[in-house]
Amino acid sequence: MTDMTRTLAPHLRDLEAESIHIFREIAAETEKPVLLYSIGKDSAVLLHIAIKAFFPAKPPFPLLHVDTTWKFREMIAFRDRLVDMVGLDLIVHINQDGVDRGINPIEHGSAVHTDVMKTQALKQALDTHKFNAAFGGARRDEEKSRAKERVLSFRNGQHQWDPRNQRPELWSLFNCRLGPGESFRVFPLSNWTERDVWEYIDAEGIEVVPLYFAAKRPVVERDGRLIVVDDDRLPLLPEEKPVSRKVRFRTLGCYPLTGAIESDAASVRDILAELKDARFSERQGRAIDHDGAGSMELKKQEGYF
């Protein structure tokens, strides 16, 4: 990392600088920030930039992973290895109440599972540790309600987002003032696109979970989505038989809720080439976006990221 002749493309350099600025500003002005680490490519970029922002010191906040217990096994292994490598504190939070009630995406559907194991779990974790600013890797180009959100997204004492009454956000002057119990979600990658993320991963040599790269994986087709059978918790219907297909993921969530795509892209460069011709949006494979019109917005109002 001591290459003096690093040539980051100008637009990536600008995006990186903007993200670093946001990290430093919020870390300087809020009492107890935390970085929400969800193991995907956006989290990988987020963590990489956080480390750069505070170099040579370490980022002045821990990582938090809200584990729904339905992540791909490869994701968890990747997380543990990476956290070990960067030497930051990782808090893993699981909604024990949800586990005790046996909540899962297969029987309860994506809406209930996401609410209990993600939204409620996130709120529990933030409240328990009294974190009042949580960095996340969401981007405005992902989804139409995210396109509406501020970099510094104000949440009330119940973690709710009020999309009709967001704080004005002028220039790069962030108003970091909070009342008791209130908090922020902070999105340093707001202005990045999916393509920027991959170009940056390529330019900076950032390691990502292998699930993003095409490989033969056992797959069943369900409601038009390709579901990778990650373990024996996925009950197969009588006529379903996993077949080996060359697939990869554009986004990573809980495995029964995230559809794979057929692809031959086995490297970051391949993925960039594939994106050039992509005719479908990134979150197409995400079941939770399709729970009903405006479903992401509703989840966010309830306190989802």
Next chain:
Amino acid sequence: MPSGILRLLTCGSVDDGKSTLIGRLLFETGSIAEDQLAALECDSTDAPDYALLLDGLQAEREQGITIDVAYRHFATPRRRFIVADTPGHIQYTRNMATGASTSDLALLLVDVRKGILTQTLRHAHIASLFGIRDIVFAVNKMDIVRYAEGNFREITDAFKRITEPLAFSNIHCVPVSALEGENLASPSERMKWYSGPPVLTILEGAEPRAADADKPFRMPVQSINRSGADFRGYSGTIVAGSVRPGQEIVISPSERKCRIDRIVTSDGDLPLARAGDAVTLTLSDQIDAGRGDVLADLESPPEISDQLRATLLWLDEDALLPGRAYEIKVGTRTTGASISDLRYAINVDTMEHVAARTLEANDIGVCNISLDRLVSFDPYEGSQETGSFILIDRYNKRTVAAGTIAFGLRRATNIVPQALDIDKSARARLKNQKPCVLWFTGLSGSGKSTIANRLESTLHNLGRHTQLLDGDNVRHGLNKDLGFTDADRVENIRRIAEVSKLFVEAGLVVLVSFISPFRSERDMARSLLDNDEFIEIFVDTPLELCEARDPKGLYKKARAGEIFNFTGLDSPYEAPLEPEIRIRTADTTPDEATDILVEHLRKQGVI
């Protein structure tokens, strides 16, 4: 901007077709994925409604209006764009301002049938205020007038004439139909009478705001980076100019000189860093600098002042109150500030300056701002990063205004506080007491003056030097020019606070008996004094009891509609959250209250 990304916003009045235009532009440039197009066709009732691509909130789709800014990316083979699609409704002007503050160009729409509206001009004004110099003035809905030239010229000529006083360098006028995609991505076949380029061609050729790399060096310090025993660096984003190791710089506002030692990044030390780079600098001398300071060019440092002339765009539903204590954030410095003089507001329809005592939401005005400490800044024109600021309400924490600095007022540098040989403690020693302010607050008729009077008699009998300031009496003299609007109430208390401070300087025990309904102003009074010099006494009497007592017959008059803005009835009273003393007069007599207060003063060593 080296990346060549053009940031633009769409603005104009409600229903002029902003979201439709951008949706159509996204479609024409192939920026909509197939699954999103499928969803759009499913959501639209007949022909695709392109606005639905932008209006991402449920309420927006239900009401068919835009509430908040949507940020979308699109690209042509020539360049990339980030567009902020902003709402036209006056209620959401603050969201339009949010989009405008980071844009290089404004795409301002009007409906050809309606022409220029107040909101059109308000948006033009805000765009100009925030430094946007390029405007695409799109006259929309030409399809409805069958693409006839009609009053296109009339509207565009009027726009150019009215906006003459604004600072636009280029106004491109284009007739368009967002609905049909005419004159957006390619020249319209249906409007041959227009010979200029279509919208997209203008956007592709527009210059982003001038890069700041050629200006004098500025880096507002965001934080101190400490690592290990030895490393101490200053982290921040360079907002103007460039810097090299060995270069001599100045730390503003302390004006201490020092030298850059290293430019530290995780990719290795750099030989040069320039505007836009987020870096960590180390200095060759052990110098005390911190968050809020600006590292700056030695030859052309920023201006320094605690008095600013600025233009404000008021954003909050609670109106501006001159004299009220707000917080101001300039660069990375946050400090207390108040509007010392609202010089005028701007009538956006006529561009005239009109006298004003306050600014309501969405108003634009020019004022003097008085800050609690010196700040470093540059005039906004040409220096967006060091010339802009926001005002924050101290209590509800909302961002209440956006501002641009015109210049520093020379007064700040010319009035140096005169150091006096005899000070407060010397005067107090002579009187054998510790000066302080006993600030009685409470509703009209709560018993403030009764208790304050009795306490002053008691103190006088004990041989103490006192001065009682009573609301009603002061309003007959010093403050006889003030009424009872919120703005005047704030000024009333500001003057009393300053007078109290002078009496404390004189070594007196000051008793202030004012309704003083707002927390902000009581806190402002507190902030003028040293820590233990301000004793807030909340005379806590229920409204019903005050009204039953009604010693001056005022409640009766207010209820009869003869007096307006009466505290507790049609004007709010903000009870103290943590007063030093609370006296509940429902079960405390004035004599008991006096005893409690004398006891407190003894404990505090005042007497």
